[in-house]
Amino acid sequence: MKRITYVIMFVTAILVAPRLLCAQEVRSIYQDLPKSFFENPQPNDSVWKAVPATMVSLLPQNITAPGLQSPSVETANVKSIHNGKWMAVQLSWADASRDVNVDTSKATDACAIQFPIKGGDKTSPFMGATDAPVAITHWKGIWQNDVLGKYQDVPDLHPNVWVGMYLFATGKRPFPVTTSFNTVAARNTLGSIYVNNPIAQLHRAIPVEELMAEGFGTLTTQPHQDARGNGVWDKGTWTVVFARPLSTGDKHDPKLVVGGETVIAFAVWDGGHKDVGGRKNYAPWVPIKLEKIP
Amino acid sequence: MSEVKNWHLNRLMQYPYDEKRPNKQLAYVFDTNKCIACQTCTVACKTTWTSGKGQEGMFWNNVETKPYGGYPAAWDVKLLNKMGPQEWDGDLYTGQTIFESQDAGERVNGHMPETEDYAYPNLGVDEISGVVDRGAFFQGAHNVWMYYLARICNHCTYPGCLAACPRKAIYKREQDGVVLIDQSRCRGYKECVKACPYKKTFFNMVTRTSEKCIGCYPLLEQGEQPRCVQTCIGKIRMAGWLSKPGEERQDNPIDYLVRIKKVALPLYPQYGTEPNVYYIPPVHVPKEFLWEMFGPGAEDAIAQYRAIRNDPKMMAAMVLFGNTPKIITRYVSDAKYSIGYNEKDEEVVRVPLIEPFFERDMFDPIKNVYRHNTA
Structure with missing residues (x-):
């Protein structure tokens, strides 16, 4: 099985290599920006206008199943900026619809960036490898809605729903899930929320999540969250900014050095295409250089 | 892919993981001939497990009317429809399973329901198979048919949901074969929802993770049968432990009905998951429909069922249905009684093979009334 995977990876690499040439390098521009620029990043901040963009080609993830057989998003633009202590990466791509709901047959728009912990030559761009972890920062449209105070509730998807009662719920109809289920007994009716699954947070503060992985199926939320983010959809384009301190002391985080070079990988999901999990578009390692402070 | 033995198909089949049967396997027998679709099981399950927000349209147990x-x-x-025509050669399945027919980029051959598909759990209820001819009247057998199919998670030996989860968030318990979704590990990819051929994993729009029937494992751990079984007023259900193939015991009622008499059959065995809810097929339904739904053993099962009076052991197993909340691991019968024992070999139920018959006087002198019916 492993051997077949490597063969597929090798063939894929040969086939896709010409397409990847357009993404030569991402330059992280130095600017003397306040910490607030990174801590509360604004995707449409005028600062970004002057930053050069690098276009990256995206490929359908078809190395492991489940996957995509053809891409749902083919390119994305990348910009990056740092102030010597923090770095931000802006990712934008065309998406005709703002899909931010999830349900059985609905998925949310999303994107992610990935850094190696030990160096790009030491691990795989495909979710890392055993003992060679990667650090991932994941942004989702539905999380963006969460932080905007619009946690997806039942009436958002089914406006005409009527339920006689919810056991242990407090407050008034329609018993918003964010306010009516605060007792232990009420929480107990919300399985993964009750057990504090990181995917099921009623009161999310930031729309991004920091994760780590050591291969397919190992994606795990980091115990300490250092990243920030923000995403805006406007006129058919998502613009998402990820921001993080260059050095955090967290062993699960990448060490980014001013003047140094590392690699970065990208993933984009189109909710309207029902992309989720491994059904995504990706760009494997692209070199990224943090400009020296002049 | 590994090669695993599927005794429903009588052959080896492909599965992403090695064959590893649990120490005990939870299994159920449902007698479709006795189900009246009262939905007591559905409501018992609903109030016990899925009364939360995001579970409005979620029924781990449901009873639907077949064929529509x-x-x-x-x-x-x-x-x-997606699988297309598949074939059996006697009791050997020569067609493909959901683990052998998937498209590129998929782990399992499945389909994702639409959100709205969950909005009408009673769709098609009580609809009969065709129109009743003008002038037709009842002559002892109806010329149209329908029947009730009670459905829960099959706690499959080779679960489609488990095979599909890229995160290994789904596991099958060693101690009882119950299939569970780890609520702290699930990231809501819904691959299990797409893969389960019985559509018994569900996505919760509020918690953003998938959920499923847990076989009422807190009850199982106390030696009791699940809620849907305990509450069945039609006494159509029994839950217990199915032995590994080749280790079946005559005195285990589940083994006897499923493996020895083969009177209870798996639902859509051709999908290859080795489901562990076994159905006694409805006796009045065309055989072609039953072949498709329960496999090639359907006619034999009905013949066995019809001949129950000649099989005191089967009779004894069947009267135990719905008469105790406890899990029966061994049963014996004498001329009068069927007696069930639990795992500690304590007697938990004693049921007469034939209900006692009382004849009362026509006049009740205490209440000073005549007892009579209007016929």
């Missing part, structure tokens, strides 16, 4: 009913809508015909 289905929850979620068209769950079975969609997959049958």
Whole structure:
């Protein structure tokens, strides 16, 4: 099985290599920006206008199943900026619809960036490898809605729903899930929320999540969250900014050095295409250089 | 892919993981001939496990009317259609399973229901198979048919949901074979929802993770049968432990009905998951429909069922249904009684093979009334 995977990876690499040439390098521009620029990043901040963009080609993830057989998003633009202590990466791509709901047959728009912990030559761009972890920062449209105070509730998807009662719920109809289920007994009716699954947070503060992985199926939320983010959809384009301190002391985080070079990988999901999990578009390692402070 | 033995298909089949049967396997027998679709099981399950927000349209247990009913809508015909015609050669399945026919980029051959498909759990209820001819009247057998199919998670030996989860968030318990979704590990990819051929994993729009029937494992751990079994007023259900193939025991009622008499059959065995809810097929339904739904053993099962009076052991197993909340691991019968024992070999139930018959005087002198019916 492993051997077949490597063969597929090798063939894929040969086939896709010409397409990847357009993404030569991402330059992280130095600017003397306040910490607030990174801590509360604004995707449409005028600062970004002057930053050069690098276009990256995206490929359908078809190395492991489940996957995509053809891409749902083919390119994305990348910009990056740092102030010597923090770095931000802006990712934008065309998406005709703002899909931010999830349900059985609905998925949310999303994107992610990935850094190696030990160096790009030491691990795989495909979710890392055993003992060679990667650090991932994941942004989702539905999380963006969460932080905007619009946690997806039942009436958002089914406006005409009527339920006689919810056991242990407090407050008034329609018993918003964010306010009516605060007792232990009420929480107990919300399985993964009750057990504090990181995917099921009623009161999310930031729309991004920091994760780590050591291969397919190992994606795990980091115990300490250092990243920030923000995403805006406007006129058919998502613009998402990820921001993080260059050095955090967290062993699960990448060490980014001013003047140094590392690699970065990208993933984009189109909710309207029902992309989720491994059904995504990706760009494997692209070199990224943090400009020296002049 | 590994090669695993599937005794429903009488052959080896492909599965992403090695064959590893649990120490005990939870299994159920449902007698479709006795189900009246009262939905007591559905409500018992609903109030016990899925009363929370985001679970409004979620029924871990449902009872639907065949041939037209289905929850979620068209769950079975969609997959049958997608799989296309498949064949049995006697009791050997020569067609493909859901683990052998998937498209590139998929782990399992499945389909994702639409959100709306869960909105009408009673769709098709009580609808009969065709129109009643003008002038037709009842002559002892109806010329149209329908029947009730009670459905829960099959706690499959080779679960489609487990095979599909890229995160290994789904596991099958060693101690009882119950299939569970780890609520702290699930990231809501819904691959299990797409893969389960029975559509018994569900996505919760509020918690953003998938959920499923847990076989009432807190009850199992106390030696009791699940809620849907305990509450069944039609006494159509029994839950217990099915032995590994080749280790079946005559005195285990589940083994006797499923493995020895083969009177109870798996639902859509051709999908290859080795489901562990076994159905006694409805006796009045055309054999072609039953072959498709329960496999090639359907006619034999009905013949066994009809001949129950000649088989005191089967009679004794069947009267134990619905008469105790406890799990029966061994049973014996004498001329009068069927007696069930639990794991500690304590007697938990004693049921007369034939209900006692009382004849009362026509006049009740205490209440000073005549007892009579209006006929």
